[in-house]
Amino acid sequence: MKYFLYVLGAFFILFSTSCGDDKECNSPVKTPLGIGFFQQINQEKASDSMLPALSFHPIGTVDTSIQTNINAIYVPLNPHNNSTQFYIRPDTTLSMGDTISISYTNDLQFVSAGCGFKNVYHLDTVQTTHHHIDSIRIKLKEVNVTQQNNIEVFY
Amino acid sequence: MLRNKIILRYFIKSIFAFIFLFAGYTQALAQFPSDAYHGLRIGMDLSRIPIHFIKDYRTDLNFHADLKVDTNLYIAAETGWNKTELNNKPAFSYKSNGIFLKAGIDYNLLNPSFPFESNMVFVGVRYGIARMDRAIPSYQIEYPYWGDVKGEFPYKTITPQWGEATLGMKVEVFNNLFLSWGLHLRMLITRNFDNGLRPYLIPGFGVATSNVVFDVNYNISYRIPLWRPKPKPKEDKKEKEKSKLQKELDKKENQQKQNAANKKKNEEENKAKNS
Numbered sequence: 001m002k003y004f005l006y007v008l009g010a011f012f013i014l015f016s017t018s019c020g021d022d023k024e025c026n027s028p029v030k031t032p033l034g035i036g037f038f039q040q041i042n043q044e045k046a047s048d049s050m051l052p053a054l055s056f057h058p059i060g061t062v063d064t065s066i067q068t069n070i071n072a073i074y075v076p077l078n079p080h081n082n083s084t085q086f087y088i089r090p091d092t093t094l095s096m097g098d099t100i101s102i103s104y105t106n107d108l109q110f111v112s113a114g115c116g117f118k119n120v121y122h123l124d125t126v127q128t129t130h131h132h133i134d135s136i137r138i139k140l141k142e143v144n145v146t147q148q149n150n151i152e153v154f155y
Numbered sequence: 156m157l158r159n160k161i162i163l164r165y166f167i168k169s170i171f172a173f174i175f176l177f178a179g180y181t182q183a184l185a186q187f188p189s190d191a192y193h194g195l196r197i198g199m200d201l202s203r204i205p206i207h208f209i210k211d212y213r214t215d216l217n218f219h220a221d222l223k224v225d226t227n228l229y230i231a232a233e234t235g236w237n238k239t240e241l242n243n244k245p246a247f248s249y250k251s252n253g254i255f256l257k258a259g260i261d262y263n264l265l266n267p268s269f270p271f272e273s274n275m276v277f278v279g280v281r282y283g284i285a286r287m288d289r290a291i292p293s294y295q296i297e298y299p300y301w302g303d304v305k306g307e308f309p310y311k312t313i314t315p316q317w318g319e320a321t322l323g324m325k326v327e328v329f330n331n332l333f334l335s336w337g338l339h340l341r342m343l344i345t346r347n348f349d350n351g352l353r354p355y356l357i358p359g360f361g362v363a364t365s366n367v368v369f370d371v372n373y374n375i376s377y378r379i380p381l382w383r384p385k386p387k388p389k390e391d392k393k394e395k396e397k398s399k400l401q402k403e404l405d406k407k408e409n410q411q412k413q414n415a416a417n418k419k420k421n422e423e424e425n426k427a428k429n430s
Contacts (some may be wrong), residue, residue, distance in 0.1 A: 022210060023243055029296065061300045078301045088279065108306075113355060116247030116294045119304065 025115035028145040030076035033102070033121070036149035039092070040134055049155055054091040059085040059099070070150060079106060079119050090155060091150055098129045100136065102151070104143070120144050126142060126151055187330045191271050193384050196221050196333065198236075198376020212241040213356060219247040221261060231279060233257040237287075237358035250310075253287025254385040255320065255359030273327045273378070281319040283341070285358045288312050308352060315345040317356050331378040388406065 039049040043083045048071040057064040078084040081105060089097030104121045111118050121143035128136045143150050200217035207214050217235035224230055234256050241249040259281035291308040313346030343366045357363045361370050
């Protein structure tokens with residue numbers, strides 16, 4: 001019966017540590033849009049622009065966020081629509097800001113049993129008013145969990 | 156990173172299992188009276204019982220059978236059932252229910268240590284197909300500013316298919332009673348699932364979050380002794396050559412005799428003509 005004990009031992013080793021992570025969420029699920037702010041030095045060069053007191057407001061919501069001394073923000077796109085507008089003032093002392101309009105498509109992707117799903121976006125177009133913003137461009141089309149700049153805004 | 160950790164964990168467990176079970180095998184080199192008989196071996200996967208207690212959201216029943224068709228070749232089949240009810244509300248809940256069928260062959264790599272040895276170390280291949288209903292009763296993605304995304308997917312029937320390579324060992328511990336383990340590498344053939352939503356767990360395949368999965372099972376099985384194979388007559392190679400040579404000699408001798416008889420006949424005919 002010695003061999004039988006061996007196989008029983010193996011049996012317990014196999015399953016003693018096999019608890020999975022099916023009930024915990026260990027992966028990121030938030031997929032915010034990264035907006036980087038730059039100062040256009042000349043036609044070829046641009047540098048990071050540190051905004052002293054950025055006022056930020058997603059149009060259609062009541063929330064306004066004010067952040068100081070930042071050169072990038074990460075904001076959620078509207079998952080219920082295919083477009084989102086943001087109102088941005090680079091400095092709260094200024095009377096007017098700009099409206100940025102972003103259009104995109106939206107994919108539901110499974111992450112894990114613990115986390116559920118995430119929304120991954122693919123940017124189509126981006127437009128802005130020009131009160132303070134000089135130009136805007138899409139740098140990275142896929143909006144995922146990577147926390148990278150998807151859009152570059154030049155002042 | 157997390158997936159690598161899981162793979163490493165399974166790999167270490169498999170090494171331990173192999174060492175322990177090989178040690179077990181070396182103790183099991185005993186011949187049983189039933190070894191002279193062949194028959195259908197049927198059994199069930201015991202490893203699915205503790206899995207149900209460790210991962211309470213899944214219930215599995217796996218049965219298997221194999222039949223020796225040649226010296227080292229077996230045809231093998233597996234069938235079973237899985238029910239999964241995962242409730243990680245509000246983020247995710249999942250329900251599925253299904254059956255599977257696998258068919259393939261096993262090849263015994265073990266040289267028998269004694270006549271009719273039934274222990275085996277085997278490699279095998281399988282084709283698997285499942286029929287299952289799966290639903291996502293609710294899911295939720297948290298969103299600041301915009302409000303949470305909530306949704307559901309109703310029941311849908313799907314029939315995923317996969318291929319499988321297996322390596323394992325079967326040891327006869329009592330008369331006709333076998334304990335065995337197997338390592339399984341499965342590769343999903345069906346990859347395009349409706350709406351991009353693949354099933355979380357496929358019966359007979361396992362957790363299907365990736366296309367390739369690794370699994371270990373531990374089985375108990377019983378061989379129903381049905382018939383006693385006729386021993387193949389062993390023909391000595393030298394004897395065989397000798398008899399072949401003898402046949403050729405006999406053939407030559409017969410031919411010579413025939414030639415001599417023909418010659419004699421011709422001579423007699425010629426003599427008769429001349430006279």
